Amino acid sequence: xxxxxxxxxxxxxxxxxxxxxxxxxxxxxxxxxxxxxxxxxxxxxxxxxxxxxxxxxxxxxxxxxxxxxxxxxxxxxxxxxxxxxxxxxxxxxxxxxxxxxxxxxxxxxxxxxxxxxxxxxxxxxxxxxxxxxxxxxxxxxxxxxxxxxxxxxxxxxxxxxxxxxxxxxxxxxxxxxxxxxxxxxxxxxxxxxxxxxxxxxxxxxxxxxxxxxxxxxxxxxxxxxxxxxxxxxxxxxxxxxxxxxxxxxxxxxxxxxxxxxxxxxxxxxxxxxxxxxxxxxxxxxxxxxxxxxxxxxxxxxxxxxxxxxxxxxxxxxxxxxxxxxxxxxxxxxxxxxxxxxxxxxxxxxxxxxxxxxxxxxxxxxxxxxxxxxxxxxxxxxxxxxxxxxxxxxxxxxxxxxxxxxxxxxxxxxxxxxxxxxxxxxxxxxxxxxxxxxxxxxxxxxxxxxxxxxxxxxxxxxxxxxxxxxx
Amino acid sequence: xxxxxxxxxxxxxxxxxxxxxxxxxxxxxxxxxxxxxxxxxxxxxxxxxxxxxxxxxxxxxxxxxxxxxxxxxxxxxxxxxxxxxxxxxxxxxxxxxxxxxxxxxxxxxxxxxxxxxxxxxxxxxxxxxxxxxxxxxxxxxxxxxxxxxxxxxxxxxxxxxxxxxxxxxxxxxxxxxxxxxxxxxxxxxxxxxxxxxxxxxxxxxxxxxxxxxxxxxxxxxxxxxxxxxxxxxxxxxxxxxxxxxxxxxxxxxxxxxxxxxxxxxxxxxxxxxxxxxxxxxxxxxxxxxxxxxxxxxxxxxxxxxxxxxxxxxxxxxxxxxxxxxxxxxxxxxxxxxxxxxxxxxxxxxxxxxxxxxxxxxxxxxxxxxxxxxxxxxxxxxxxxxxxxxxxxxxxxxxxxxxxxxxxxxxxxxxxxxxxxxxxxxxxxxxxxxxxxxxxxxxxxxxxxxxxxxxxxxxxxxxxxxxxxxx
Numbered sequence: 024x025x026x027x028x029x030x031x032x033x034x035x036x037x038x039x040x041x042x043x044x045x046x047x048x049x050x051x052x053x054x055x056x057x058x059x060x061x062x063x064x065x066x067x068x069x070x071x072x073x074x075x076x077x078x079x080x081x082x083x084x085x086x087x088x089x090x091x092x093x094x095x096x097x098x099x100x101x102x103x104x105x106x107x108x109x110x111x112x113x114x115x116x117x118x119x120x121x122x123x124x125x126x127x128x129x130x131x132x133x134x135x136x137x138x139x140x141x142x143x144x145x146x147x148x149x150x151x152x153x154x155x156x157x158x159x160x161x162x163x164x165x166x167x168x169x170x171x172x173x174x175x176x177x178x179x180x181x182x183x184x185x186x187x188x189x190x191x192x193x194x195x196x197x198x199x200x201x202x203x204x205x206x207x208x209x210x211x212x213x214x215x216x217x218x219x220x221x222x223x224x225x226x227x228x229x230x231x232x233x234x235x236x237x238x239x240x241x242x243x244x245x246x247x248x249x250x251x252x253x254x255x256x257x258x259x260x261x262x263x264x265x266x267x268x269x270x271x272x273x274x275x276x277x278x279x280x281x282x283x284x285x286x287x288x289x290x291x292x293x294x295x296x297x298x299x300x301x302x303x304x305x306x307x308x309x310x311x312x313x314x315x316x317x318x319x320x321x322x323x324x325x326x327x328x329x330x331x332x333x334x335x336x337x338x339x340x341x342x343x344x345x346x347x348x349x350x351x352x353x354x355x356x357x358x359x360x361x362x363x364x365x366x367x368x369x370x371x372x373x374x375x376x377x378x379x380x381x382x383x384x385x386x387x388x389x390x391x392x393x394x395x396x397x398x399x400x401x402x403x404x405x406x407x408x409x410x411x412x413x414x415x416x417x418x419x420x421x422x423x424x425x426x427x428x429x430x431x432x433x434x435x436x437x438x439x440x441x442x443x444x445x446x447x448x449x450x451x452x453x454x455x456x457x458x459x460x461x462x463x464x465x466x467x468x469x470x471x472x473x474x475x476x477x478x479x480x481x482x483x484x485x486x487x488x489x490x491x492x493x
Numbered sequence: 494x495x496x497x498x499x500x501x502x503x504x505x506x507x508x509x510x511x512x513x514x515x516x517x518x519x520x521x522x523x524x525x526x527x528x529x530x531x532x533x534x535x536x537x538x539x540x541x542x543x544x545x546x547x548x549x550x551x552x553x554x555x556x557x558x559x560x561x562x563x564x565x566x567x568x569x570x571x572x573x574x575x576x577x578x579x580x581x582x583x584x585x586x587x588x589x590x591x592x593x594x595x596x597x598x599x600x601x602x603x604x605x606x607x608x609x610x611x612x613x614x615x616x617x618x619x620x621x622x623x624x625x626x627x628x629x630x631x632x633x634x635x636x637x638x639x640x641x642x643x644x645x646x647x648x649x650x651x652x653x654x655x656x657x658x659x660x661x662x663x664x665x666x667x668x669x670x671x672x673x674x675x676x677x678x679x680x681x682x683x684x685x686x687x688x689x690x691x692x693x694x695x696x697x698x699x700x701x702x703x704x705x706x707x708x709x710x711x712x713x714x715x716x717x718x719x720x721x722x723x724x725x726x727x728x729x730x731x732x733x734x735x736x737x738x739x740x741x742x743x744x745x746x747x748x749x750x751x752x753x754x755x756x757x758x759x760x761x762x763x764x765x766x767x768x769x770x771x772x773x774x775x776x777x778x779x780x781x782x783x784x785x786x787x788x789x790x791x792x793x794x795x796x797x798x799x800x801x802x803x804x805x806x807x808x809x810x811x812x813x814x815x816x817x818x819x820x821x822x823x824x825x826x827x828x829x830x831x832x833x834x835x836x837x838x839x840x841x842x843x844x845x846x847x848x849x850x851x852x853x854x855x856x857x858x859x860x861x862x863x864x865x866x867x868x869x870x871x872x873x874x875x876x877x878x879x880x881x882x883x884x885x886x887x888x889x890x891x892x893x894x895x896x897x898x899x900x901x902x903x904x905x906x907x908x909x910x911x912x913x914x915x916x917x918x919x920x921x922x923x924x925x926x927x928x929x930x931x932x933x934x935x936x937x938x939x940x941x942x943x944x945x946x947x948x949x950x951x952x953x954x955x956x957x958x959x960x961x962x963x
Contacts, residue, residue, distance in 0.1 A: 040824055081824045088820035090761070116791040118662055119820040139632035148625040151836075155618040162609035164805035192588055198668040198808070198832035205675065213705045226828040233825050234704070235683045291560070321586040335634035336835035338668070350558035350589040354510055354551045355703050358696040362668035364837055365806035366621075 031072055033451075038232060039074050043082035051091050051102055058104045062092065065100075088119045128442035131475045134270070134418045136466025139334050141387055146379050147370065154369040161365045169196025169341075169361050173372040177341060180375050185302060186312025187325060193349055195342040198362035200298070200328050201230060203342040207296060207324055208234050210344070210351045211260060215292070218258035220248055222449035224269055227262055227298075240451035243268055247275035250282045260294045261286070265314050266302035270449045270461045272412015272420050280314045287322040294348075299327045301416035303384055306392055308414070321345035329371065331417070332384060339363055339371055391417060394464045394472075401476050402462075405483045418463040420446065423483060426458040431482060439478040501542055503921075508702060509544050513552035521561050521572055528574045532562065535570075558589045598912035601945045604740070604888045606936025609804050611857055616849050617840065624839040631835045639666025639811075639831050643842040647811060650845050655772060656782025657795060663819055665812040668832035670768070670798050671700060673812040677766060677794055678704050680814075680821045681730060685762070688728035690718055692919035694739055697732055697768075710921035713738055717745035720752045730764045731756070735784050736772035740919045740931045742882015742890050750784045757792040764818075769797045771886035773854055776862055778884070791815030799841065801887070802854060809833055809841055861887060864934045864942075871946050872932075875953045888933040890916065893953060896928040901952060909948040 029046060031039045050056040063071065069079040083100060086092040092100045130136075154161060168174065174191035181187040197203040208231065217231050221240035231238050239256045242249050248263050261283065265275035275283075287293040297314045305311075315325040328340035344352055361368075374380050395413060402410055402421055413419035423431070428445030435441040446459040460483075499516060501509045520526040533541065539549040553570060556562040562570045600606075624631060638644065644661035651657040667673040678701065687701050691710035701708050709726045712719045718733050731753065735745035745753075757763040767784045775781075785795040798810035814822055831838075844850050865883060872880055872891055883889035893901070898915030905911040916929040930953075 038824075085817075085820045085824060088817040090817075116816045118660065118816050119823065135634065137633075139629060142629070142632055144625060148622050151621050151625060152618050155614060155621060159609060159612070162612055162804035162806050163607075164605065164800075190588065198672070199830055201829045202668070202672065202832055209703045229825065229828050233679045330634075330830070334632035335830065336632050338830070338832055338834050346586040346588050347555075347558045347560075350555045353589065354508075354555060355699065358699050359671045360669055360800070360805065360808070362672055362808055362832055364808050364834060367834055367837070 029072075031074060038229075039078045040081035040085070043068075043072070043074075043079065044085050047082070047086055048091060056102050058102050060102045062100045062102065084119045088116065090116065128436055128440055129471075129475060130442040131467050131471035132443065132460075132462040132464070132479075133466055134444065134461055134463035135335070136417075136463055137331055137335055138387065138390060138465055138468070140468075141383070141390060142334055143374075143379060143383055146374065150370040150373045151366065153373070154366045158369070161369055164360055165365050165368070167357060167359050167361055168194065169363065170365060170368045170372065173368045173375075176372050176376045180380070181313075181327070181341075181343075184310070184381075185299065185327075186316035187343065188316045188318075189325075189343045193343050193345070195344060195352065196361060196363055196368065197340055197342060198338045199330065200300070200326055200340045201226065202362055203326055203340050204230050204296075205234070206352075206356070207326075207342065207348075208236060210348045210355065211294065212292070215260050216256075216258045218248070218253050218256055218261040219451075220263060220268065221451045221453075222270055222446060222455070223262075223264075223451075224298075225449065228451070242452070243271055243273065245273060246279040247273055248279075248283065250279070250286060253283075253286060259290070259292050260296060262296040262298065263314075264298045264300060266299050266311065267412070267414075267416035269300070270412075270418065270420065270444075270446060272414070272416060272418065274311060274415055275314075277311075280317060284314070284318060284322065288320055294322050294324060294345075296324045296326065299325060300331060302327070303332045304388055304391055304417060305415040306395060306413070310415075315343060318345070321347060324348060332387070333380075337367070337371075339367065391465055394467045395419070397469075397472055398462065398464045398467060401472070401480065404480060408483065417465040418461055421460045421462055421483070423458045423460065426483075428455075428458045428460070431458070431460070435478070435482055439475070439482070441475055441478050443479075443482075499542075501544060508699075509548045510551035510555070513538075513542070513544075513549065514555050517552070517556055518561060526572050528572050530572045532570045532572065554589045558586065560586065598906055598910055599941075599945060600912040601937055601941035602913065602930075602932040602934070602949075603936055604914065604931055604933035605805070606887075606933055607801055607803075607805055608857065608860060608935055608938070610938075611853075611860060612804055613844075613849060613853055616844065620840040620843045621836065623843070624836045628839070631839055634830055635835050635838070637827060637829050637831055638664065639833065640835060640838045640842065643838045643845075646842050646846045650850070651783075651797070651813075654780070654851075655769065655797075656786035657813065658786050658788075659795075659813045663813050663815070665814065665822065666831060666833055666838065667810055667812060668808045669800065670770070670796055670810045671696065672832055673796055673810050674700050674766075675704070676822075676826070677796075677812065677818075678706060680818045680825065681764065682762065685730050686726070686728045688718070688723050688726055688731040689921075690733060690738065691921045691923075692740055692916060692925070693732075693734075693921075695919065698921070712922070713741055713743065715743060716749040717743055718749075718753065720749070720756060723753075723756060729760070729762050730766060732766040732768065733784075734768045734770060736769050736781065737882070737884075737886035739770070740882075740888065740890065740914075740916060742884070742886060742888065744781060744885055745784075747781075750787060754784070754788060754792065758790055764792055764794055764815075766794045766796065769795060770801060772797070773802045774858055774861055774887060775885040776865060776883070780885075785813060788815070791817060794818065802857070803850075807837070807841075809837065861935055864937045865889070867939075867942055868932065868934045868937060871942070871950065874950060878953065887935040888931055891930045891932055891953070893928045893930065896953075898925075898928045898930070901928070901930070905948070905952055909945070909952070911945055911948050913949075913952075 031042050065079045065083055069076050087094050090103055093103045094100050174194040178189055178191045178194060216237045216239060218239050218241045219227055220243050239258050241253050247265060247268055253261055267274060283295055287295050299313050315323045325343040329337050407424060409422045411420045428447050432443045432445050435443040444461045446455040446461055501512050535549045535553055539546050557564050560573055563573050564570050644664040648659055648661045648664060686707045686709060688709050688711045689697055690713050709728050711723050711726060717735060717738055723731055737744060753765055757765050769783050785793045795813040799807050877894060879892045881890045898917050902913045902915050905913040914931045916925040916931055
């Protein structure tokens with residue numbers, strides 16, 4: 024066990040499971056861990072290193088899949104007798120054990136939910152039938168950036184609704200934000216250092232790490248990403264969510280946007296990636312135009328998606344490239360076919376062009392406004408609490424000073440079968456200063472609110488001392 | 494001009510345009526090229542370096558887009574007076590000039606064509622309507638690997654038709670081969686060295702270079718990738734097209750497949766990527782099972798697509814991961830949503846499951862067999878020529894000993910407005926030993942054959958001396 028007394032580096036670029044995996048591989052390859060030797064149980068190792076069970080499980084499943092460890096029922100894990108470096112096993116390797124099914128918790132406060140009860144089924148079906156029947160040319164390979172007609176309609180829409188300034192030439196249509204982010208990472212130099220919001224999307228951290236690129240977490244204050252820390256960090260690219268920061272819900276004011284743009288203008292290799300997710304929904308004031316529209320020197324890369332405004336299964340997102348990166352894109356990616364079905368491109372093009380998308384946004388916006396109101400009313404009954412980040416988007420933050428998030432979430436699961444998310448889940452460098460829950464309301468229909476609202480109230484109302492010291 | 498007397502390295506990993514771009518940047522940053530100084534015209538530079546016009550155009554457009562060069566009408570290119578490192582231009586940067594529109598050449602022998610006249614419009618439209626109306630759950634985010642039902646049906650189909658051995662757990666559905674290849678590159682270690690077929694797909698070379706990974710071109714002989722060169726190359730991953738090598742059309746015999754598997758088994762970090770494109774179409778013997786089905790140690794990654802068997806705009810491809818890479822995938826990509834619309838997944842699932850796909854393959858296979866026959870008949874009238882690679886797939890090779898491909902293709906364009914592809918276009922390290930044309934026949938309907946067949950004949954029939962010395 025002494026061999027495993029290393030301190031995983033939770034602030035670095037390498038995920039914890041990868042650090043554990045590499046440590047075992049090097050111990051086994053150096054012979055410090057001998058063939059047949061028993062290694063710590065998952066439970067023991069996770070207590071020992073202070074990491075989560077799923078982290079250890081991921082590391083062990085990689086080690087078993089690659090033939091470094093053997094797993095035997097009831098006898099635990101041992102170093103594999105046949106080292107893969109010398110003699111690969113003659114037997115077909117076993118499939119890795121499927122991840123344990125998620126405990127069947129109810130998730131009425133999911134931050135990823137979208138209400139699809141108002142999905143425009145009949146228009147969508149009609150437009151799809153038209154697309155399949157009316158234009159045989161749609162079966163052929165289209166423009167790698169997406170069909171020109173869709174890009175034109177979208178460009179017009181984004182100019183009007185988001186204050187974006189671009190030409191259809193600069194738009195790239197792609198199968199989801201993750202795909203488009205992957206593309207952007209390949210257009211920027213490999214030496215780039217990525218500043219990501221902390222707290223922030225875990226998937227963005229993973230995407231950058233998956234390409235073996237460098238990341239620095241930058242704290243978010245009540246106006247968005249902190250510019251002084253950014254300046255000192257050595258980062259060259261900053262990824263921000265100015266319209267509604269995830270998970271804090273901050274809307275970045277104009278002053279901070281200007282500061283960020285100045286930071287980007289100060290050196291030729293600096294860029295901002297503006298993730299404009301959730302920007303379609305704003306409740307207390309007019310929508311704030313995208314930062315992209317303020318940029319006069321081609322330093323903002325803009326990404327948005329229809330997955331939240333229409334439905335998660337509509338895998339269409341869009342990217343606006345500034346001129347220098349557009350030139351890179353054309354040099355590097357002119358060979359690649361578009362990742363979106365042309366039928367679906369055509370449907371979306373008509374859906375936006377005929378005004379159905381704007382109508383859908385108004386309808387679904389009204390629905391979300393009502394759900395937000397009901398949730399705020401419920402939360403107002405919790406003493407010693409405060410709500411922030413509710414001006415826009417589809418989630419808000421409930422601050423609960425003096426409480427312990429972990430205990431709260433664990434009790435919600437155990438006592439009510441209810442999934443709750445603590446702010447700490449999204450923090451990288453430092454835990455949150457104050458306990459808070461991240462509560463989504465897009466999927467919170469009346470039935471779910473009535474079923475789980477009382478549970479949330481009862482959990483959050485209990486006195487800190489009574490609950491968190493147990 | 495003396496400054497530009499460098500020899501671009503055409504065998505290396507760095508594309509030529511990138512080498513030229515970097516050379517200019519370093520000359521400008523070091524001051525060897527002063528602000529305001531005139532640089533060679535595109536035409537002069539391309540003659541000087543012996544590279545193509547489009548290579549120089551790409552490099553210059555990057556340099557202009559990034560502010561290193563200014564382009565003035567009629568006065569050529571000069572080094573920008575404001576160096577971007579010191580003072581970024583206050584003006585909004587101009588969009589890069591669009592690539593010059595492709596000359597309007599007819600392309601009846603395209604290798605990427607698919608006949609869509611037999612596309613099953615009515616079944617597709619019916620299945621799509623059903624998908625949109627019948628299951629509201631399809632609007633929600635699905636499994637990152639693709640819907641389980643589709644994976645099951647596809648697994649069954651691939652077992653029966655391709656001899657593939659896998660479980661639905663190992664399948665990942667994604668928006669196109671390029672997307673899935675990008676994913677695989679992120680699962681393998683960054684130190685991996687990729688052996689690619691030479692001649693081979695240019696897009697594969699680009700995909701690997703775009704991620705900044707190392708490539709070695711490996712020659713293809715009449716059985717496929719050369720194993721002795723592969724062994725000596727230091728490569729750790731080999732990308733092969735065993736069912737119908739692109740562009741040579743070789744079908745890899747069982748012996749070579751075993752050799753490649755042995756190569757992969759010899760070290761734990763070695764993998765084979767089997768690109769099974771075109772495998773649906775075979776004319777002279779029964780289809781040869783995929784190499785994936787021979788693999789007993791989990792070293793083959795298998796990729797296939799519906800873009801060629803149904804329609805190019807159907808952006809659905811599939812990937813089979815061996816156990817060790819599946820464990821990696823789960824650790825790295827469990828956060829990502831599937832890149833394929835769930836409506837389209839559902840349509841495809843029913844299309845395969847109801848037997849419509851198998852019927853479609855028979856129908857379209859008969860059509861391609863007929864077109865292949867007509868093309869072979871036409872080519873048999875060309876003296877001193879030979880055809881290879883016509884046993885399978887959707888293209889073949891026409892060998893024309895003693896001829897010059899470049900001259901042939903240039904004359905086809907100039908005299909007949911006809912696009913032809915020389916084998917040399919797909920070669921990396923060494924030019925082809927013998928002139929050959931790569932001719933696709935999937936889009937060669939009777940009308941096109943009658944319009945362009947005579948032109949092809951007349952070009953290829955002329956005596957070498959009369960044509961190529963001109």
